[in-house]
Structures are given as structure tokens and as C-alpha cells.
Amino acid sequence: MGQLRAEIGLEIKPEFCTQCGKCSSGCPAARLLDIRPRKIVLMAYLGMEDEVLRSGWLWMCSDCLACEERCPYQVGPYSIIMALRELYAEKGLRLPSYYGPLASSLLKTGFSQAPIRVRTREFKRVDRESLGLQPPRGPMDMKRFSENLKAVLGGVRA
């Protein structure tokens, strides 16, 4: 059987699954894409993680947690998908392009993104300063912070 474990965070119990389908029934992404949390749980249980990693389904989850909330056996379909995302990163597989800039920004500023200029309803451009807001205050000791973060980023490459 599968050895998938959630190291940190909510427990996963793929062996409790009865394949009732409640997770897929409530999955908003399943109405638009191929993802079926029910299948992912069964495949995790059967040790078919590699097939799931190759399928692309992992990046179809919208993070809504409905499956996690309502599963009768508290199997944790969402947590299983997240544990598979971690496995994907650990194996060095190519992550969606979203993560590179995210990791960069975190290492450089401490935040997931730097403030941008946005447009108003009158199509003018404003930013924090022009709106009277203070600039963000990231980590005071950026050097130590980024060292620490780099040490724990694991399979995510900036």
C-alpha cells in the first residue's frame, strides 16, 4: 500500500476511504477539469503516487477544502493532494511557473510579492505611496532571514 505521509499538518488516512465520492461531488474544480479527489485518494492508497504526479491533477485543486471538511471518514483528500504536491517538489519535478518568482520574492523581501501600481476606476495609476500608505516592513535582519528560509525551502527553486 502507499507510503504517502503528511509530515506536517492535518492527518491523512487514505486507508479509511470507502470511495463514496462525496469529495468529488463537492469539488468545484471537478466541474471544469479532470480532477477527481476520490481517484487521487484511491491511487494514494494503492501506492500509485507516480501516476498522480504525472497526471497534472495536483495543480487543478482550488484549495477550497470542501472535500476535507465533509469526508465522512476524515480521510483528508485535500491534505493528500497537498502531500503529493510536496512529494512532487521533493522529487525535483518541474513545478508550475508560479513558484519560482514566489520563492525569489520571499527570499528577497520576505513577502510573496512586491507592491505594484494599480489602476483606479478613472484609469489613473496609483501605488502605496500615492495612497498615503507606508512601505512594507520586511524582516529586519534580511540576511539571517533569507539564510533560514533557504535552509527550509526544500525542493522549491527560486
Add this chain to the structure above:
Amino acid sequence: MRFLFFPGCTAQAEQYAYELSARRVLPELGVELVDLPEANCCGYPIKAVSPMAWAYLAGRVLAIAERERLDLLVLCNGCHLSFYELKWAIKQDRGLLEKLNELLSREGLELKGEVRVLHVLEVLHDLVGVKAIQRAVKKSLDGLRLSAHYGCHLIRPSTLPRPDDPEDPRKLEELIRALGASTLDYPARLDCCGSGLAAFHGREAIKMAGWKLSSIRETGSDGLVVLCPFCMKMLDGKQAIARRLLGRDVEVPVLYYTQLLGLAMGFKPRELGLHLNLSPVEKLLSGMGVSM
């Protein structure tokens, strides 16, 4: 009441209206917002692919709050869940807490995990209270029929402490009614805004937002009230694209509760950042006899 103000990356970097309106209205209701001397991302965006990075980032914010000896007030549903999940994780796993403190000690920080993290919804509903908000209303929203969007991370998973009920949350609607407006139910009320999918499948994410807006439009609602900057990005910001993708009109005025509250308290729309909303908020404003 004093809280360390943690707007979160999205509000801080682009959803300026949430911060503007929160900074305006909260002090008027007795909630003092103290700026954090330093902060960082709550870690939620990176959590799935690197749980340890998440734990470090979330733990670092909590450690800073503990150093400043004040509880945190957050604007974003994702941040709130992130911090609560970390508090829970370090209780379950002492080894994790040790690892985090080993890292944090290099920055002169220490994490205990006891600091409280309150979402602005909780502060307004549970601490300030509906009655105090009613008293602060200068311009009643009587006649307006509004819809509420709670957002997934605010109410799930209910195995962790969440600000409202997962299947029948009430607090936002109670706060809306406190301003004199009435509230409308709609079938897609608990549906996800799609923002979690936006980075990977943008079109489908926007369709999800569009379906939600459509469901709201069908009730004849005057506007949608939200609590989270991610949700706002989708529901307020993607209406034109949603319309194209779904082939039907999904126009609905969308605004933050703090903006709505500010309007009822007599603040001017620009003070509340309403000129930054991308959805047709003028319709809502004219319903109140107010112009931008």
C-alpha cells in the same frame, strides 16, 4: 483594543482598498491598529510544496507578535488559516516547534504559539459587536439588498478553530444587517471564488468566480460583500473576463465589508478606496445617494 495589524501580502501589495478602509473604520470603533516593526509572508502560498518553509514563515510572524506582546489582526482568510494551522501543528508535534525555534533563535526570536490571531470579521462581530456597529451608523443602508461571501479559508476546516460555521455561517450577514441593509441567500453561497486555482488554471478559476457572480445576479442583489483580498481579486477584478468566458453578464458591485461599514459610518468613498474597486460600485453608491 489594540492589535498588531497584519494585512498580508495581497492586501499589502495590490488590494490597497482593504488596508485603506480598515485603517479608517477600525479606530473609530475602538480598535487601535499597531504597525508591526517587521513582518513577512504568512507562508500559505508556498505551504503545499514546502511545508517547512511555510511553518518557518508563519511561525516567524507569530514569534514577532509574541515579542511585541500583542495579538494579531488579519485581513486575509488565507493568513488566518495559515496561522491557526501552525498553532495546531506545533501543539501536535513538539519536534516541529523545536526545529522552528532552532531557526528563529538565530534571529533572536522565540515561538511559543500562544498569541491570538483574529480575523477582522471576528474583531467586528465578536469584540466590537453588532450593537456598537449599529450605533456607529450615520447613513443607514436601509433598502439595499446585499449578498455575503465568506470564503473557504474562513470557515474550513472546522476541525481547527474557525471564525464561523462551515455550513451555515452567519456573522457577515449579521454585520451587514447591522448597517440597515437586508441580506439575500443564493445557492452558490458557500462556493469557492477560484483564487486557489488562478495560478495554475486561470480560465477555470475565473469561470468559478463567474458562476458565483451569476448566482448572485439572479437574486437581484445590489452587491456582494467579501472579507478576503484573494476573493476580492477574483470576484471584483475578473468580471470582464468571466463575462467573456461564460458568455453571460456577471456584473455585480463587489466591496469589502470594511468599505461598506465605512460608507454607513459616513466616510467618503475615496477614503475607503472605492475608487480602486474594479466592479461597478457606482451602482451601489447611487443606490445610497452617494457619488465617488
Add this chain to the structure above:
Amino acid sequence: MSGGGSKSVLVIGGGIAGIQAALDLANRGLRVYLVERQPSIGGRMAQLDKTFPTMDCAICILAPKMIECDRHPNIELLTNAEVKAVEGSAGDFRVRVLIRPRYVDPDRCTGCGVCTERCPIEVPDEFNMGLGPRKAIYIPFPQAVPRLALIDDRYCVRCGLCERVCEAGAIDFSQKPEELELHAGAIVVATGFSLSDASVVGEYGYGRYENVLTALEFERLICASGPTRGELLRPSDGKKLKRIAFIQCVGSRSLRPGHKPYCSSVCCMYATKEAILVKEHDPDVDVVIFYTDLRAFGKGFQRLVEKAREEYGVKYIRAKPSEVREDPATGDLLIWYEDTFTSEVVEKRFDLVILCPALVPSETNRELAKTLGLEVDEHGFFRAADPLISPTDTHVPGIFVCGFCSGPKDISECVYQASCAAERAMEVVLGAGR
């Protein structure tokens, strides 16, 4: 056991199990006290329209037994009554029973029902699961045994209209609770079950949406003696039903807080039964049963399921909805589901959604257990001495359990167990016969 003690047996609970046990005991010449909390015997079976798998009319097969209990010279019916205290041991139990006042003289009341017509106070009818009204003075249901009126003191305003119209002069506002002390050689407990609160499964909207009902509420709806006289009309607007969904395992087979982990045993079959009843009423109604496992394990059960599917066109879909949503404009219900056989994810609209909730022991079980010194399991069911080889014995000599109160089971199983418990009680009372 010597036969020296009391030759009476106390049966607690007047549903099908209690009735069967009482009749078996009485027919052997023993004196039986049948104590029932409700004002009439009959229990849950009296609320059913038909029974599975035979599709018999429930009250038609139950009423003769109820009447036999009433007429039997050896059975004393104590309805509207509760066991308050028990002392002693096998062969010699001393039992204190509290009889709540009916405010109606049983020797005078003819059960004519005129009082119920005149009473000005309307309240929800528990027999019809709150779907219809009854009066403050009422006869529980048409086939009630005993067929006597009673006044619900919570609602009566003492206007005296009933007193004025009663030709038998049976109204008696001076009645007080009565305490009886009984002697019994053995006790048989048959306190039955209730439905769990389906609103615990908040995602299905029970209690929030008018057109989401429990199966027992629906049973009353479809029953000719029910609030709509058996017409398939839905609660919110009386619209004729055309699209019905059943959802199985609501709050059962679930580890979530407030839910029950066990299977309630009868729901797959009663949903099949109700689905067939709907189709018999109107073959054009679209009926869907959303299930995870179809538990049709008894004799004739699978055949009934096949009949429902093949002959009546009941749709069985292996899917478990995540949420039931209401369209506020119409009161219709919307359900997204994944058909687990095809992996298709679709949304369907229904006029009515019927939930099959976890079935739980009566609320009074835990207190009764304390009174009798019985053990209950973590779900409140009475614990048998051994579930396999002594299923009706308890850890207290002389006290026996039968029926749903010791675990989920269907009507035929309740009847077997009741006769078993009666036989065990007889051994105590009549002696070992050696």
C-alpha cells in the same frame, strides 16, 4: 431459578418488539404489564406506510396485534406511563411506574373524537413528524390503542370546550399523575429508536430548506393517513412532486463530530420501499437513490431492489452528494454529484430531497439504563450479555432486551428477538422445569 417469585413480567416499550414479547408471555398464562411512554402503543411501525420486503401495509399487520394486547385478559396496558424506579432482583422486582394524567376518564371515553374537532388550539402533530397539526386534546392516530383522547397539558388553555361537547362526560381536569407499584419476576426492555438530528449534517440543509425532509417525515407524507392524505405534494408550496432524491448514510457511517460511525441497517431497504411507493403513486416521478453501498442482505431484500430498479425504474446512483443547495426563487433543490461508476460530475435539480439519517436509541435509554442497572454502549444502545449467543440477555439477571434498543435491526429481526426475550423471561418466572 426457582418459580417462587412473581408470575408477572414487565415489558417496557410498546412498539412491535414489546407487543410481540407481551403477547408471547401472556399467551403462556403470565401476567404482563406493558408500559409505554406514548399515549398509544404501536411505536415506529405504526408510523410506517408499508414494510419491506413484503410491501405489506404496516398498520394492517400491526393493528391486530395491538388490539390483541388491549383485549388480552393477561395484559395490562399502561400507556402515557414511564418506569421510574426498580428494586429487587430476578424473580422479585419491585417497580415504580408513573402514569401521566390524560385528563380524560378511560372508563368513559369512547374515542369518538368530537372533542378534537372542537378544541381551538392547534399544535404540531408528533405522529406526523410535525408536518401537520393536531389539537391540544387529541387521539394520537386513527388506529391508536387504547383509543382514548388525551389532553396535552403544555398547550391546553382550559377553555372547557371539549368538556362541553363530550357526551360521555369523560373530560376530567382534576386528574393527577398516578404512581403504581408493580411486582414482576422479569423485565423485558423494548424501547426502540429515534431518528438522529439530520441538521447535524449541515451541508444537506435540513432545517434550513423546507423541501429537505427525513425519511420518516416522507413516510408520513406518502401515507394515506398522513398530513397530505398520501398526495405527493411538497411542503413549501404544495407543488406535485416530479423529481425526488434520496440521500443515504446521512450522519451515519461517519467519523465526524456529532455523527454516528455505525450502519443503521434498514435505510437502504426502506429507501427502496419508499421509492417503490412513490412510483406506485405516480410512475412519472423521477426517483433517484444516492448510495454508497446498497445493503440488501436479508431474505427477499435483493429481489426488492431489483424490482425497484427493473420494474419501477428507480434510479440507483452510486454517488454521495457533498451539498444540497436551494434555489430560493422556487424552493427547488440542486445537487452536484460525481457518479462514481462513470466519474461524470453533473448537477441535477429536485423538487424534494429525502435524507436517511442515522437511527439512534431513544433519548430515554441512558436514564432507563441507570434505573435498571443496565449497560449501554458508546452509542446508547443496550448492551447484550453476548451479542452472538445471548443476544437478549443483559448483565442483570432477569432483565432482557430486544428490538432496536439493543442495535439496529428490521421488523422481522425485532419480532424474533422479542419472542427470544419473552422465552428467556419465561424461564426466570416459570422456573427451570427440571
